[in-house]
Amino acid sequence: MGRVTERRRVIRIRDGVVSTRPDTLVAEEPLEIRLGGKPLAITMRTPGDDFALAAGFLVSEGVLGRTEELANIVYCAGATEDGSNTYNVVDVRLADGVPVPDITLERNVYTTSSCGLCGKASLDAVRTSARWDLDTSPDTPVRIDPATLADLPDRLRAAQRVFERTGGLHAAALFTTDGELLDIREDVGRHNAVDKIVGRALQQGLLPLSSCVLMVSGRASFELAQKAVMAGIPVLAAVSAPSSLAVDLAAETGLTLVGFLRGTSMNVYAGEHRLGESVLRAAAATG
Numbered sequence: 660m661g662r663v664t665e666r667r668r669v670i671r672i673r674d675g676v677v678s679t680r681p682d683t684l685v686a687e688e689p690l691e692i693r694l695g696g697k698p699l700a701i702t703m704r705t706p707g708d709d710f711a712l713a714a715g716f717l718v719s720e721g722v723l724g725r726t727e728e729l730a731n732i733v734y735c736a737g738a739t740e741d742g743s744n745t746y747n748v749v750d751v752r753l754a755d756g757v758p759v760p761d762i763t764l765e766r767n768v769y770t771t772s773s774c775g776l777c778g779k780a781s782l783d784a785v786r787t788s789a790r791w792d793l794d795t796s797p798d799t800p801v802r803i804d805p806a807t808l809a810d811l812p813d814r815l816r817a818a819q820r821v822f823e824r825t826g827g828l829h830a831a832a833l834f835t836t837d838g839e840l841l842d843i844r845e846d847v848g849r850h851n852a853v854d855k856i857v858g859r860a861l862q863q864g865l866l867p868l869s870s871c872v873l874m875v876s877g878r879a880s881f882e883l884a885q886k887a888v889m890a891g892i893p894v895l896a897a898v899s900a901p902s903s904l905a906v907d908l909a910a911e912t913g914l915t916l917v918g919f920l921r922g923t924s925m926n927v928y929a930g931e932h933r934l935g936e937s938v939l940r941a942a943a944a945t946g
Contacts, residue, residue: 662686662706685828687847692716693735693750695759705828705846706746708855709734712846713749715858718866719886721788722753722760726864730754782908791867791891793913801870801893801933803836803915808934809923810838811874812898818843819876830876831856833868836894841871849877850886857890867891879918881905888912894933896920901928 669682685705692700692713704712710732717723735748753759794800815832818840831852832843844855853875860866872894873887879901885908887895895909896917906928909916915930931938 662688685847688747691748693748694722695752696750702848702851704848704851708844708859709746709749711844711855711858711862712851713751713854713858714861715854715856715886715890717751718857718861719854719882719889720760721790721889722757723861724790724866726861726866728754728757729861782904782911785885785888785908786911789888789912791869793869793888793891793893801836802935803872803894803933805925805934805938806923807836807838808872808896808917808920808925811872811896812920814838814840815843815874815876819845828852832874833860833892834872834874836870836872849875849880850882852876853883853886857886860890869893872896874920878902879905879916881908884908884914884916888914894930896925 663686664683665686666681667684668679671678671680687703688706690702690704690709690712691698692702694717700716702712702716713732714723714729723729730752732749732751734744734746735750736744811834814834815830818832819828819830828845828847829849829852830843830845831849833841833856835841842856842859844852846852846855853873856873860868867890869891871892873892873896875883875895875897877897878899879895879897881902881904884895884901884905888908893913894915894917898920899918901916901918906916908914909929913930915933916928917925918928919926927934927938
């Protein structure tokens with residue numbers, strides 16, 4: 660375990676000078692997720708927090724939503740010649756009475772480190788399977804000041820310990836609306852980092868994350884917006900661009916979606932009501 664980084668020999672060329680040296684790289688290995696002993700999905704991930712990753716994946720799939728719905732998660736023996744454990748296969752067991760989704764060849768999902776649940780989910784599927792309304796407390800709605808949002812990228816970057824050594828990891832972090840860092844996970848796949856955040860919250864009995872902000876280091880794709888909605892997270896912020904489908908999902912579910920969050924600049928694509936009266940007035944004035 661703990662194979663987060665690996666060392667490889669690299670030839671460096673700097674200003675015409677050639678040298679060799681060891682370089683630290685982020686580890687990437689497959690993780691097979693089984694549900695009740697049946698293969699469900701394979702994702703390329705950075706080893707570590709594998710149980711949280713599997714739990715978070717099942718939250719985004721609508722299978723899990725409460726801690727008591729999860730019986731246990733175990734590593735299975737890997738397919739090696741000597742029978743040793745590769746720690747690359749996990750099996751999730753649901754609690755008694757929790758419905759097990761139909762697992763067929765068509766249902767099985769192959770997930771890469773870049774694309775997530777490509778082609779599977781739709782706006783209707785997320786809308787009908789989400790357990791929580793993102794505006795469940797109209798009397799005390801979630802609010803976050805744009806100035807607080809502006810500080811989050813630097814706080815995220817400062818907490819990325821493995822990125823500091825490899826430069827090759829995505830990160831996802833959970834913040835309070837006051838900007839306090841609650842949790843951060845790193846992974847070669849941006850969707851895996853979010854799954855690890857959500858899975859840890861499930862294991863700790865914290866879902867829905869209805870008073871939190873999810874900050875991601877890359878773009879805001881549809882699958883990341885989906886994972887935020889399924890975890891009950893009302894605000895998703897990203898340092899890069901969202902996709903059109905992510906914006907559509909945010910608008911339909913009430914998710915506040917912020918992109919290009921860099922310094923004091925940001926684009927608010929949906930859910931501007933959580934960013935205060937000045938933002939609402941500006942939006943109303945421009946139509």
